[in-house]
Amino acid sequence: MYLTDYHHHTDNSFDSKASMDKVCSEAIKKGINEICFTEHYAVNPNLPTYGHMDFQRYFNQIEQVRNKYGKHLVIKAGIELCEPHLMMDTYREVLQELELDFILGSVHNINEIKLRKFMSGKTPVEVYQSYFNEVFSLVSNADIDVIAHLDLMKRYAIEAKGNYDFNYFRKDLERILIKAIERGIGLEINTSGISNVKVNEAFPNIDVLKLYHSLGGQILTIGSDSHLAETVGAHLKDALSIAKEAGFEYIYTFEQRQPKRIKI
Secondary structure, three states, X not given: OXXXXXXXXXXXXXXXXXXXXXXXXXXXXXXOOEEEEEXXXXXXXXXXXXXXXXXXXXXXXXXXXXXXXXXXXXXXXXXXXXXXXXXXXXXXXXXOOOOOOEEEEEOOEEOOEEHHHHOOOOOHHHHHHHHHHHHHHHHHHOOOXXXXXXXXXXXHHOOOOOOOOOOOOHHHHHHHHHHHHHOOOEEEEEOHHXXXXXXXXXXXXXXXXXXXXXXXOOOEEEXXXXXXXXXXXXXXXXXXXXXXXXXXXXXXXXXXXXXXXXXX
16 A cells, blocks of 8 residues: 655644654654645735745755655655635746646635635625635636645534535536546545544545546545644545545656556
């Protein structure tokens, strides 16, 4: 079994204090074969992720851990972009010079408002509809490899608004997934939802993954979305089981933004 964690944060992200060295050490102890560091990055100065990422520091660390752990762990350089369908020219200008293996695209804000605050005063349908509309805009326009935690809104809404009804939003999810497949953009199984006792399911859930498979989707990565060294690789084996249950025979890794499939 080849274990990959393609969504992990370190102290290069504004919301993590994990050292890259310790994450790699823990990953090897847990039998993880490949990891991709996907630090938060935004070009919008009105977002909390803006201004934290130091690319020179990041790539120096990548080189150091590859030299130290490369015989035991494949280490890839990635990034998680916040709303990369907005300010696209600025993103393009910054990223074109970087030697990245993998780019995640995510929606953490709507109209420059954090998701947790955005949902205030709105009905559950309004909350999830607005979120899925924003994800559709992302997948229609952004230069990314994989959509991060496709149904992330439930992390913030599930207590106050409840989970979303898959059947009610099926058409919205279909158009997101069809557009992703058309543009060669993949999906991730983000296991942080499994780790969250209130959510208790992956991002996205099994119904979305089955729909993605039925539509012809193939590119699927797995990531813990961990912000701590100790939780690197959390629920990776669970994610592989979910992928198989949804009908997938392969997961994917990336090198220089080119996907490579691996038999489950």
